[in-house]
Structure formats: C-alpha cells, structure tokens
Amino acid sequence: MYHTWMRYFTPSPVHHRLGLVCLGVGMQHGALPTVGPRTLDHHVAVVIGAGGGWFRGADGERVTVTAPALIWLTPGVPHHYGPDPATGWDESFVDFTGPATATYTELGYIEPERPVVPLADTALARAAVGRIARAARRGNPLLEVETGAAVHELLVALRRARADLAPDGDPVLQALARDAFRPLSVAEHAARHGMTPAELRTAVRRGAGCSPKDYLLGIRLGRAKELLAATELPVAAVARRVGYDDPAYFSRLFTRRVGTAPVRFREQQGRAVPGGWSSRIPDPEHPPTIPGPAT
Numbered sequence: 371m372y373h374t375w376m377r378y379f380t381p382s383p384v385h386h387r388l389g390l391v392c393l394g395v396g397m398q399h400g401a402l403p404t405v406g407p408r409t410l411d412h413h414v415a416v417v418i419g420a421g422g423g424w425f426r427g428a429d430g431e432r433v434t435v436t437a438p439a440l441i442w443l444t445p446g447v448p449h450h451y452g453p454d455p456a457t458g459w460d461e462s463f464v465d466f467t468g469p470a471t472a473t474y475t476e477l478g479y480i481e482p483e484r485p486v487v488p489l490a491d492t493a494l495a496r497a498a499v500g501r502i503a504r505a506a507r508r509g510n511p512l513l514e515v516e517t518g519a520a521v522h523e524l525l526v527a528l529r530r531a532r533a534d535l536a537p538d539g540d541p542v543l544q545a546l547a548r549d550a551f552r553p554l555s556v557a558e559h560a561a562r563h564g565m566t567p568a569e570l571r572t573a574v575r576r577g578a579g580c581s582p583k584d585y586l587l588g589i590r591l592g593r594a595k596e597l598l599a600a601t602e603l604p605v606a607a608v609a610r611r612v613g614y615d616d617p618a619y620f621s622r623l624f625t626r627r628v629g630t631a632p633v634r635f636r637e638q639q640g641r642a643v644p645g646g647w648s649s650r651i652p653d654p655e656h657p658p659t660i661p662g663p664a665t
Contacts, residue, residue, distance in 0.1 A: 372400025372458060377506040378465070385514040389470035392517035395502040399460040404452030412467035413480065414443035415528060416451075417499065419492045421459030425451040427485050435459075438489040440528055444482040462492075462499040466521045477579030479529045487532060494527035540577035542570070543585070550589040551613040556582045591627055594620075598632055599639040605632045 376396030385391050393412055399420075407426075418437045425433045425441055428448050435441065435451070437459060443449055445467075453459035474480045481487065489495070498520050505516035542563055549559065559582060560570035574582045590612040597608045609620035625631045630638070 372398060372402045374398040374402070375503075376463075377503070379506070379513065379517065381514045381518075385518065386468060388468070388515070388518055390466060390468040390518050390521050391514060392502055392521050393465035393467060394463075395465070395499060395506055395517070396463045397461070397499065397503065399458065400453075401455050401458040402453050402461065404450065406450035407448055408450075409446060409448045410443055411445050412465055413445065413471055414463055414465045415495075415524060416441035416443065417462045417489075417492055417495050417528075419460040419462065419496060421453055421457050423451065423453035423459050425449070425486050433486050435486055436488075438492045438531075438533075440487040440489055440495075440531075442481060442485045442487065444480070444485075447482065447485075449485070462496055464499060464502060464521060464524055466518075468518075470522075474525055478576060479525045479579070487528075488534070489528070489531045490533040491531050495524060495531055498524035498527050540573060542573045543577045546574070546582065546585060547589055550586050551593065551611065553613050553615060559586075587623075587627065590614075591624060594624060594632070595628075595635065595639070598636040608632065 374396065375398065376394060378394040379392060381391040381393070418435060418439045418441065420437045422434065422436045425435050426449070427433070441451060453461075471480060475482065501520040501523070502517045505513055505520065510516070542565075545563065546559060549562070554562075556570065557567050560567045563570065565573070570582055574580065574585050578585050580588075594608050594612045597603055597611060598605075601608075603611070605621060606617035609615075609617040612620075614620035614623075621632055624635075628635060
C-alpha cells in the first residue's frame with residue numbers, strides 16, 4: 371500500500387522570465403511503484419526522508435538509496451528508481467525548470483554527475499516543499515511566484531543539508547573568510563592551509579561555487595560597502611581596512627565589480643551612524659520596542 375498527493379502547474383511565459391519556476395510538487399510514502407525507465411526535459415529533486423530503495427542512472431549501475439538522501443533527476447538523462455518493496459520509503463519531490471538552473475549547476479547546488487546525494491537531515495528541505503504544497507491551493511493568484519521562490523529556498527536547503535559538508539560550509543571557507551582582509555595572495559592563503567593553489571581552488575569551487583579570488587573579493591567588497599555606507603572613513607582608509615594598500619586600485623576594482631565608484635556608492639547609500647553601528651544581527655520576529663511619543 372502507498373499514499374500519494376501531488377499537484378502540477380503550467381507557469382506562463384512571463385513567469386519563466388523570473389529564472390526559476392516550479393512545475394509540480396508531491397509527497398508520497400509506502401511501497402510506491404518504480405519510476406521509469408524514463409527521461410525528462412526538466413529537473414526534479416526527490417527527497418527521501420525515511421526508508422530506502424535503489425536508483426539506476428544513465429550508466430546502468432544500480433545504486434542503493436538510504437534515507438536521508440536526495441535523488442537528482444536532470445534533463446535528458448535516463449533514470450529508473452524505486453523504494454524497497456518490503457519497506458517502502460517516504461518521498462517528497464519538486465519538479466522545476468528555468469535558466470537559473472544552469473547557474474545553480476555551475477555553483478554546485480545541482481549536481482548532474484552525482485544523482486544520489488546523502489543528506490544529514492531533511493527538515494529544511496521538507497519545510498520548503500511544504501511551502502510549495504501550501505501555495506498549491508486551487509485559485510491562488512500568487513501560485514507561480516510563491517512556488518518559484520520556494521524552489522530557490524529548496525535548493526539552498528538541500529545544499530546546506532549535504533552530509534559531506536558542514537551546515538555553514540567547509541572549514542577552509544570559514545578560515546578564508548576570517549583572513550579575507552589580510553593582504554595575502556591565493557598562493558599564500560593556500561600555504562597557510564597546507565595546500566597547493568590548485569587544491570585550494572578545488573576546495574573553494576566545491577564549497578562556494580567560485581574561485582578563491584572571487585570568494586575573497588565578495589567578502590572584501592561587502593565589507594567595503596558597509597564602511598562606505600555607515601562611516602565617514604576616507605576611501606583610502608576603507609581600502610586599507612579591507613586589504614588593499616593602493617586606494618586607486620581599490621577604487622578601480624570596486625567600480626568595475628559594483629558598477630559605481632566608491633564615492634558615488636557612498637552618496638547613494640550613506641547612512642552614517644556614529645556610535646550606532648552594530649555587528650549583531652537583529653531578530654526580525656522580535657524587533658526592538660520603539661517608545662511612543664511622550665504624553
């Protein structure tokens with residue numbers, strides 16, 4: 371016996387221009403029928419929350435699937451899978467497509483070459499699937515946008531839940547972030563971790579989907595924006611704070627990457643808060659109480 375619930379959608383061309391659209395969602399459990407062999411023209415994330423079964427991909431090799439796990443189904447790739455008929459499994463699935471899938475693949479969030487991925491936990495992924503399911507009510511005027519946004523959440527949740535990675539990323543990335551403002555080359559960063567530059571590039575691309583240079587640059591420019599917006603430090607001082615001794619080089623780099631010069635960015639975003647800048651992240655669910663007018 372098994373139980374199945376599912377909904378399918380047909381987003382309009384304008385919704386496809388958002389970059390990522392949800393085509394369907396389902397939740398089912400039990401001794402489900404096998405799927406395939408078949409080939410799809412879109413992506414599907416199949417989240418196995420309990421139980422186990424098997425998967426066979428394009429190479430014909432049968433792989434054991436043990437929960438918690440993720441099965442990636444990618445366009446144009448033949449696949450065949452199913453739960454153990456004796457025990458069944460608990461499954462959630464989301465069908466999706468759009469040009470943003472190419473970027474998510476490049477960043478390592480979607481892994482076509484790794485169709486079965488062990489997960490540490492499925493709670494966040496199932497929460498994202500639940501949001502899609504709740505949005506799938508008949509007549510919801512926000513259906514396509516709500517479900518598309520939830521697919522983005524699902525991809526992030528699945529990336530965070532991978533059993534081979536810590537929830538907050540690889541320790542190498544954490545160490546790079548701590549040292550991001552030091553004037554070190556990629557080779558010097560690698561040496562600090564006992565790695566070759568090639569090994570560091572592989573680790574960072576696997577963990578962050580980009581090169582070490584771009585990873586460090588993103589952190590540096592993010593901090594530079596904060597300093598420009600919230601302080602009155604000269605641009606040269608901001609450059610030094612984020613690891614650049616040459617303010618002219620920093621300004622050229624900032625302008626090329628951000629699209630506007632540091633001085634112009636400050637004019638647009640300046641929110642000088644002398645003595646009021648905090649590194650503590652506010653809790654949006656419990657904002658501070660603002661006293662009312664005196665009576």
